Amino acid sequence: MKAHIILAHPERKSFNGHLADTTNAHLTSLGWETSLSDLYGMRFDPCEAARHYPKRAGEDRFHAQTEQRFSADNGHIPADVAEEMERVLASDLLVVHFPLWWFGMPAILKGWMDRVFVYGSMYRSQMRYDAGRCVGKRMLACVTTGASEESCSFNGRESDTRMLMWPILFPFRYLGFDVLTPEIFHGIGGVAFVEGHEDGLSAMDQYTTRWQDQLSGLAERSSVPYNCDSEFDDAKRLLPGAPSHSPFIAHRPTPLWE
Numbered sequence: 232m233k234a235h236i237i238l239a240h241p242e243r244k245s246f247n248g249h250l251a252d253t254t255n256a257h258l259t260s261l262g263w264e265t266s267l268s269d270l271y272g273m274r275f276d277p278c279e280a281a282r283h284y285p286k287r288a289g290e291d292r293f294h295a296q297t298e299q300r301f302s303a304d305n306g307h308i309p310a311d312v313a314e315e316m317e318r319v320l321a322s323d324l325l326v327v328h329f330p331l332w333w334f335g336m337p338a339i340l341k342g343w344m345d346r347v348f349v350y351g352s353m354y355r356s357q358m359r360y361d362a363g364r365c366v367g368k369r370m371l372a373c374v375t376t377g378a379s380e381e382s383c384s385f386n387g388r389e390s391d392t393r394m395l396m397w398p399i400l401f402p403f404r405y406l407g408f409d410v411l412t413p414e415i416f417h418g419i420g421g422v423a424f425v426e427g428h429e430d431g432l433s434a435m436d437q438y439t440t441r442w443q444d445q446l447s448g449l450a451e452r453s454s455v456p457y458n459c460d461s462e463f464d465d466a467k468r469l470l471p472g473a474p475s476h477s478p479f480i481a482h483r484p485t486p487l488w489e
C-alpha cells in the first residue's frame with residue numbers, strides 16, 4: 232500500500248512538520264510505502280497562471296480550465312503539476328498536513344489543489360463524485376489550530392472547525408476520494424517544536440502518540456458522509472427523502488442572513 236503525504240507549512244521544524252515526519256515514519260513502520268511533498272520546501276508555485284502554459288489553446292485571454300484541459304489532452308501538463316498528479320494517482324492514501332490559517336487552508340495548499348487537480352485529467356463532467364478518478368483512494372487531513380478546542384466547538388467564538396473543514400475536504404470528495412474524518416489538534420499556537428524532552432511524557436510526546444494511534448487505526452476510521460450521485464435529481468438538487476449530511480447540502484436553507 233502506498234501513502235502520499237502533503238505538508239503545507241513554511242517551517243520544517245514546526246509542529247505540522249513534526250506530524251508529517253511522524254506520519255512518514257509510522258506508516259513506514261506499519262509496512263506502507265511512503266512519499267512526501269513538502270510544498271514550501273519544494274517551492275511549489277501555487278499560482279495558476281498563463282506562464283505555466285507555453286503551448287496555449289487560446290492566446291487572447293487565459294482561461295484556466297481551457298488550458299488545463301488542452302495541456303492534459305496534448306500531453307504537456309506542466310512538469311511540477313504532472314509530478315504531483317502522478318504521486319497522488321500512485322497512492323492508496325493521501326495524508327494532508329496543514330495549520331488552519333484564517334479559518335481555511337494555507338494558500339500554498341489551495342494553490343496546489345488549483346493546479347494539481349487538472350481539469351481533463353483529474354476530473355471532468357463524466358468523471359467526478361461517485362465516478363471520480365480517485366475512487367478507491369482514501370484521504371486524511373491532519374489539521375492544527377491555534378485556538379482552543381472549546382473556542383473551535385459548535386458554540387465557540389472561533390466558529391466550528393468541523394464546519395470550516397467541510398468546504399476544505401469537499402474537493403477530495405469531488406475527485407472521488409473516500410474522505411476520512413479529519414484529525415484536528417487544537418490549541419497548538421503556543422507550542423514550539425523543541426527536540427528532546429527529559430521530563431517524562433511531554434506534551435509533544437502525547438501529541439505524537441495520539442497521532443500514531445490514529446494512523447494505526449486507519450482501517451477502522453469513519454468517513455465523512457456524502458450523498459451519492461443517485462440522491463440528486465436531473466438538475467442536481469437533493470431528492471426529497473434523501474439524507475442530508477450537512478448544512479451545505481440540505482433540504483432547507485440554513486438561516487444565515489436575509
Ligand SMILES: Cc1cc2nc3c(=O)[nH]c(=O)nc-3n(C[C@H](O)[C@H](O)[C@H](O)COP(=O)(O)O)c2cc1C
Binds near residue numbers: 245375376378422423
Ligand atoms: C496567517 C495565520 C493565520 C492563522 N489563522 C488561524 C485561525 O484562523 N484559527 C486558529 O485557530 N489559528 C490560526 N492561526 C494559528 C495557527 O493555526 C497555529 O499557529 C498553528 O496551527 C500551529 O501549528 P504550527 O506550530 O505547526 O505552525 C493562524 C496562524 C497564521 C500564521
